[in-house]
Amino acid sequence: xxxxxxxxxxxxxxxxxxxxxxxxxxxxxxxxxxxxxxxxxxxxxxxxxxxxxxxxxxxxxxxxxxxxxxxxxxxxxxxxxxxxxxxxxxxxxxxxxxxxxxxxxxxxxxxxxxxxxxxxxxxxxxxxxxxxxxxxxxxxxxxxxxxxxxxxxxxxxxxxxxxxxxxxxxxxxxxxxxxxxxxxxxxxxxxxxxxxxxxxxxxxxxxxxxxxxxxxxxxxxxxxxxxxxxxxxxxxxxxxxxxxxxxxxxxxxxx
Numbered sequence: 001x002x003x004x005x006x007x008x009x010x011x012x013x014x015x016x017x018x019x020x021x022x023x024x025x026x027x028x029x030x031x032x033x034x035x036x037x038x039x040x041x042x043x044x045x046x047x048x049x050x051x052x053x054x055x056x057x058x059x060x061x062x063x064x065x066x067x068x069x070x071x072x073x074x075x076x077x078x079x080x081x082x083x084x085x086x087x088x089x090x091x092x093x094x095x096x097x098x099x100x101x102x103x104x105x106x107x108x109x110x111x112x113x114x115x116x117x118x119x120x121x122x123x124x125x126x127x128x129x130x131x132x133x134x135x136x137x138x139x140x141x142x143x144x145x146x147x148x149x150x151x152x153x154x155x156x157x158x159x160x161x162x163x164x165x166x167x168x169x170x171x172x173x174x175x176x177x178x179x180x181x182x183x184x185x186x187x188x189x190x191x192x193x194x195x196x197x198x199x200x201x202x203x204x205x206x207x208x209x210x211x212x213x214x215x216x217x218x219x220x221x222x223x224x225x226x227x228x229x230x231x232x233x234x235x236x237x238x239x240x241x242x243x244x245x246x247x248x249x250x251x252x253x254x255x
Contacts, residue, residue, distance in 0.1 A: 053111035076106035167195030199240035
């Protein structure tokens, strides 16, 4: 008799990513995380929370197809964001059309913004105390987070000056400025300026700069650091950022 292949040796492969995520006995958390960057439990929670904001209008009933279910829509959007695949490729993996995929991502994005807007927020209360303690344990008293910029690669925007979006790595992109804590929890995010925009200009254009300069973010009691430096709070950044009362950068060059 043929020997059964142990499921931990070979991952189940079917007709696409959506089929691979179906709740059969060999769908492991690792396989699920590879596809959607989340666990089955968190995925179910997200789908449940977004359901009131999603309308299954992506595909009408025909003689051989039914409307997409909400878990299908949410899974596709998460897969698209996690993989960065083109719509042509990613929709094939989920057995949907390109136009359906575009609508699904748009609808899930709107639902996420409606449901989880408070998830990206500046820490306060107990959460702020946890963040401050975590950084203090690493040798950075009164630090509230880290800041850095990355690039999100895009196709050249139609009717836009290509050189504006052409970054130093010779690719078209937009910048994403992110503030995060030691648990990689996002505290603030600013996205959308062209890839040629330097980190310094990006932060000056962001609401983070305006709020910090207006003393709306670092409002705790002053703490005395070594060499008689007093601070109400600060972020850790690299040498791409200007040193200020609330951004601490390394000494020396950018290397």
